[in-house]
Amino acid sequence: xxxxxxxxxxxxxxxxxxxxxxxxxxxxxxxxxxxxxxxxxxxxxxxxxxxxxxxxxxxxxxxxxxxxxxxxxxxxxxxxxxxxxxxxxxxxxxxxxxxxxxxxxxxxxxxxxxxxxxxxxxxxxxxxxxxxxxxxxxxxxxxxxxxxxxxxxxxxxxxxxxxxxxxxxxxxxxxxxxxxxxxxxxxxxxxxxxxxxxxxxxxxxxxxxxxxxxxxxxxxxxxxxxxxxxxxxxxxxxxxxxxxxxxxxxxxxxxxxxxxxxxxxxxxxxxxxxxxxxxxxxxxxxxxxxxxxxxxxxxxxxxxxxxxxxxxxxxxxxxxxxxxxxxxxxxxxxxxxxxxxxxxxxxxxxxxxxxxxxxxxxxxxxxxxxxxxxxxxxxxxxxxxxxxxxxxxxxxxxxxxxxxxxxxxxxxxxxxxxxxxxxxxxxxxxxxxxxxxxxxxxx
Numbered sequence: 001x002x003x004x005x006x007x008x009x010x011x012x013x014x015x016x017x018x019x020x021x022x023x024x025x026x027x028x029x030x031x032x033x034x035x036x037x038x039x040x041x042x043x044x045x046x047x048x049x050x051x052x053x054x055x056x057x058x059x060x061x062x063x064x065x066x067x068x069x070x071x072x073x074x075x076x077x078x079x080x081x082x083x084x085x086x087x088x089x090x091x092x093x094x095x096x097x098x099x100x101x102x103x104x105x106x107x108x109x110x111x112x113x114x115x116x117x118x119x120x121x122x123x124x125x126x127x128x129x130x131x132x133x134x135x136x137x138x139x140x141x142x143x144x145x146x147x148x149x150x151x152x153x154x155x156x157x158x159x160x161x162x163x164x165x166x167x168x169x170x171x172x173x174x175x176x177x178x179x180x181x182x183x184x185x186x187x188x189x190x191x192x193x194x195x196x197x198x199x200x201x202x203x204x205x206x207x208x209x210x211x212x213x214x215x216x217x218x219x220x221x222x223x224x225x226x227x228x229x230x231x232x233x234x235x236x237x238x239x240x241x242x243x244x245x246x247x248x249x250x251x252x253x254x255x256x257x258x259x260x261x262x263x264x265x266x267x268x269x270x271x272x273x274x275x276x277x278x279x280x281x282x283x284x285x286x287x288x289x290x291x292x293x294x295x296x297x298x299x300x301x302x303x304x305x306x307x308x309x310x311x312x313x314x315x316x317x318x319x320x321x322x323x324x325x326x327x328x329x330x331x332x333x334x335x336x337x338x339x340x341x342x343x344x345x346x347x348x349x350x351x352x353x354x355x356x357x358x359x360x361x362x363x364x365x366x367x368x369x370x371x372x373x374x375x376x377x378x379x380x381x382x383x384x385x386x387x388x389x390x391x392x393x394x395x396x397x398x399x400x401x402x403x404x405x406x407x408x409x410x411x412x413x414x415x416x417x418x419x420x421x422x423x424x425x426x427x428x429x430x431x432x433x434x435x436x437x438x439x440x441x442x443x
Contacts, residue, residue: 035063
């Protein structure tokens with residue numbers, strides 16, 4: 001029987017990860033390989049998608065054909081649409097006919113399995129085996145929701161770049177899914193191919209400091225004004241470290257206004273700031289510019305710079321983000337903890353990578369407090385870590401209210417530890433949460 005592999009990608013970084021996996025032989029031979037692209041932009045009708053990104057043509061030859069998921073489900077948006085259960089046989093029959101799949105055995109390779117479009121594609125092909133690949137640091141955190149076993153039990157592997165050596169992803173471990181790292185050398189080879197496309201930044205001096213924007217306001221993590229303040233702090237911090245040549249790489253979806261205050265601050269200090277208007281990967285800039293420093297909040301680009309390119313990095317704004325990130329189970333929490341624990345602060349003393357102590361134990365404990373039902377079998381690990389007493393630095397990764405609600409060490413004093421398990425107290429707590437939903441954001 002012929003095998004058709006369908007690779008779902010929404011970003012150039014994700015497509016590059018898939019290309020590296022194909023080059024490394026991480027996927028078994030197949031009769032056909034289809035790249036299914038998905039544009040998640042709110043205004044996807046007028047926003048260029050993956051195939052319009054500079055460098056996509058370098059990745060294209062790895063696949064037999066490219067299909068557009070947005071066109072398949074139009075006018076529905078790929079970030080919200082999934083098929084109705086009764087319509088699944090119709091959708092599978094339609095796509096098998098439209099894509100010429102016939103009776104082929106279908107294998108799916110997707111990202112972010114817990115949400116559309118990946119979840120919808122897995123529902124359309126209910127008999128397909130599934131591989132999940134990591135597009136960034138979120139795979140080190142727990143699965144965001146309790147996944148339907150009819151999907152979770154079909155997952156064979158979680159493929160990821162080894163951005164934090166020695167740390168295994170928590171994603172989908174509740175189903176016993178094994179993690180497999182992709183060779184860094186193959187990923188770097190793919191990234192080097194992308195540099196031949198697009199226009200190199202003009203008039204940028206040697207060894208600049210690269211500042212990474214993340215568009216945190218769009219995720220409602222901070223306000224637009226606070227995000228601009230963060231960019232200004234990046235400029236000041238890089239200048240204080242002796243850098244006069246600065247390059248700001250905004251998030252592709254960020255408004256142009258987000259860089260204006262940073263430009264004004266650079267002029268005031270006497271530094272030169274170049275804003276990269278072209279939607280290129282941060283890694284492409286690393287290849288082209290060979291920066292002396294990379295600065296960001298908790299971008300995956302910080303870890304790729306440090307681990308894959310050996311570039312000095314620094315973080316800023318992570319302490320404030322730890323205090324404000326809501327709800328507690330926000331999937332950005334693990335990337336934020338990793339960057340804060342491993343990388344030096346832009347304005348403080350340098351800290352060598354690995355300074356996070358027992359990082360696997362820390363991540364398991366934070367992951368359990370985020371998703372205690374999903375990671376129920378990790379409770380003992382979390383209790384051991386918290387009972388040993390986190391250091392003053394790592395204690396800020398946990399909220400006392402959360403520990404109290406989960407009856408974990410570090411919550412209420414021991415003499416009151418019966419309270420979280422007391423039925424009357426729990427009923428009263430649920431009653432107050434129903435009356436005051438805002439309290440959920442504090443837990």
